[in-house]
Amino acid sequence: MKNLWKVILLVSVMTILALFALGLENDPRNIPSPLVGRPASPFSVPALDDGPPVTLESYRGRWLLVNFWGSWCISCRSEHRYLMKLARMTADRRDFAMIGVDFKDTRDGGKEFLASLGDPGYRQAFDPDQKIAIDWGVYGAPETYLVDPEGIIRHKQVGPLYEGWFEKIALPIMEKKP
Amino acid sequence: MSIHRLFLIWAIVSCVSFGSMPLGAVETLEEPTEATVRDIAKSLRCAVCQNQSVYESNSDLAKDMLSVIRTKVAAGEQEGAIRDYFFQRYGDYIYLEPTTQGGNGLLWWGPFLALLLGGIALFSALKKWRRETPVGKSPSMDTDTDTKTFQNRLKNEMEQID
Numbered sequence: 380m381k382n383l384w385k386v387i388l389l390v391s392v393m394t395i396l397a398l399f400a401l402g403l404e405n406d407p408r409n410i411p412s413p414l415v416g417r418p419a420s421p422f423s424v425p426a427l428d429d430g431p432p433v434t435l436e437s438y439r440g441r442w443l444l445v446n447f448w449g450s451w452c453i454s455c456r457s458e459h460r461y462l463m464k465l466a467r468m469t470a471d472r473r474d475f476a477m478i479g480v481d482f483k484d485t486r487d488g489g490k491e492f493l494a495s496l497g498d499p500g501y502r503q504a505f506d507p508d509q510k511i512a513i514d515w516g517v518y519g520a521p522e523t524y525l526v527d528p529e530g531i532i533r534h535k536q537v538g539p540l541y542e543g544w545f546e547k548i549a550l551p552i553m554e555k556k557p
Numbered sequence: 558m559s560i561h562r563l564f565l566i567w568a569i570v571s572c573v574s575f576g577s578m579p580l581g582a583v584e585t586l587e588e589p590t591e592a593t594v595r596d597i598a599k600s601l602r603c604a605v606c607q608n609q610s611v612y613e614s615n616s617d618l619a620k621d622m623l624s625v626i627r628t629k630v631a632a633g634e635q636e637g638a639i640r641d642y643f644f645q646r647y648g649d650y651i652y653l654e655p656t657t658q659g660g661n662g663l664l665w666w667g668p669f670l671a672l673l674l675g676g677i678a679l680f681s682a683l684k685k686w687r688r689e690t691p692v693g694k695s696p697s698m699d700t701d702t703d704t705k706t707f708q709n710r711l712k713n714e715m716e717q718i719d
């Protein structure tokens with residue numbers, strides 16, 4: 380009996396310490412999205428460039444990177460260079476596409492952003508009252524979703540994409556599920 | 558203070574207080590659905606604030622979430638369905654008062670369980686300690702023997718020094 384209590388005490392202390400140790404690794408700002416593994420909310424909204432509406436459905440059958448941004452967002456500026464590079468890099472892939480969602484922005488603001496920092500060439504949806512952003516559980520910008528060919532969200536990146544992100548994060552997910 | 562100055566102060570004070578009277582205030586009647594909107598918005602956390610409800614927050618996201626709630630209430634959606642809409646998208650974090658379901662149950666009831674286990678452990682330990690004191694032998698006898706031994710030892714040592 381005496382030993383049993385000692386074991387229980389030891390196990391509880393070790394468990395608490397282990398939980399603390401695991402918690403050290405966590406980023407409190409990185410809240411896991413409950414949307415991963417669930418179908419992405421469909422949308423069809425006006426494009427930033429006054430072209431035909433941007434429709435999520437039309438990308439079915441391909442992996443899709445959905446990048447939420449705004450001209451008001453400082454980190455989006457630093458991320459933009461990589462997005463340009465990624466668009467160039469993946470231009471030949473027929474199984475992969477990218478779109479942007481410019482949210483909580485003005486049309487002029489969004490257009491100016493692309494004019495000054497460069498247009499990566501993919502379609503940009505315009506979401507001034509962040510209806511799509513809320514529907515997609517977006518907290519802030521930039522946030523990026525990776526949607527599989529069946530329209531299921533497979534990954535959410537909170538914060539800017541970084542050099543090598545595609546190879547490190549996206550490719551392994553894409554190769555795991557052909 | 559001169560009469561003039563007093564009059565001036567009186568004039569300023571009355572001007573200010575007269576101007577702040579709610580002469581132009583008109584009572585506006587709230588839309589009946591607004592109460593539901595408020596209830597829902599007060600129970601949801603503004604997703605970008607640390608501890609403010611959607612209803613209280615001034616952030617852009619909270620304002621837009623409020624307008625989404627308003628649209629949904631106007632469309633006749635149920636309160637539970639609207640709360641669930643945000644839960645599906647933002648997870649547990651969105652509720653200012655977390656649910657007790659699933660893994661959260663452990664967090665809610667765990668401390669009480671730990672308290673209960675601790676209580677049982679303390680109780681059984683106390684019982685055991687009381688049992689270990691031999692019956693019929695009072696602690697004062699112990700002290701007596703101790704004192705005697707001590708006195709003998711002291712005496713011996715004093716003799717040695719002498």
